[in-house]
Amino acid sequence: MTNPLHRVLDLFEQASRVSDPCAMFVTLVTLDDGGMPVARVITVREVTDNGLIASISATSPKVAQLAADKWEVLCFWPSLMIQCRLRGHARIQHDQATVASWRARPKASRLADTYHARGRSQSSPIASREVLLAEVDALARASGDLTECPETVATLLLKPTLVEIWLGSVEDRLHDRRAYSLTHAGWSEQVLVP
Incomplete structure (x- = not known):
């Protein structure tokens, strides 16, 4: 099975090409100290074979929440009727790429x-x-x-180990829904009932 992030990247680029108003925005959900969900919309700077890249403030409460690796991202591109859910590992760093991106x-x-x-x-x-x-x-x-x-500017890499892609079918509600899990052998695919 090929990396499902190639498909997510393709969908992200499609949404950008058709000027979908949500193309660059995703909903990031983490858990607070009491285990309650905290959702906010963040801007995705890039989608790669490794995951989603965003810029965050290292002083934000979400940094500690992301360190627990209990997060989920929801991308929804209404013009395409497509959504993607991702879960996995988060990495936060401040490096030369962070500085270059910030200056741009x-x-x-x-x-x-x-x-x-x-x-x-x-x-x-x-x-x-x-x-x-x-x-x-x-x-x-x-x-x-x-x-x-500032040193507090950080790059956030959300590297998924679970990807779900939902292609909406408004006419019959029989959406094409697939889940991908990263295992030691690579990515596995499972078709899901919508």
């Missing part, structure tokens, strides 16, 4: 990451939106061109 981002994105590093960490409480905007504005005026990538 729009200034607003770099400013937000700099604020997380120098001001307030992601998900921390703040008195009001006005305080947030004032602090970010002050940082923007003081920071210049934002070429120094």
Whole structure:
């Protein structure tokens, strides 16, 4: 069996080509300290043979949650009526590729990451939106061109060991649904009843 991530990559590229509004976004679900699910939408920067690549703040609560390897990603591309679910291992790193990717981002994105590093960490409480905007504005005026990538910027690699691909069939609801599991011998495929 070939790597199902080749199929996920193909579907991701199809969604991008047709300008699907969800092409670059996935729902990442982790478990908090009490075992409750925490879902949020993140931006996927790239899909490769190894998995999904995203950029995150190392100060985010999701970092500790991802370290437990209890996560799931849901991709849904409504224009194609396709969804993919992935589970597996997470790896977080800060390397030269992280810095290069960060420098290629729009200034607003770099400013937000700099604020997380120098001001307030992601998900921390703040008195009001006005305080947030004032602090970010002050940082923007003081920071210049934002070429120094903060150490808190990290690359997240979500490397699946389980992939489920669902191709929707609106007419008869008999969706094509397949699950792929990574074993010592490679990937195995199982057709599922929709």
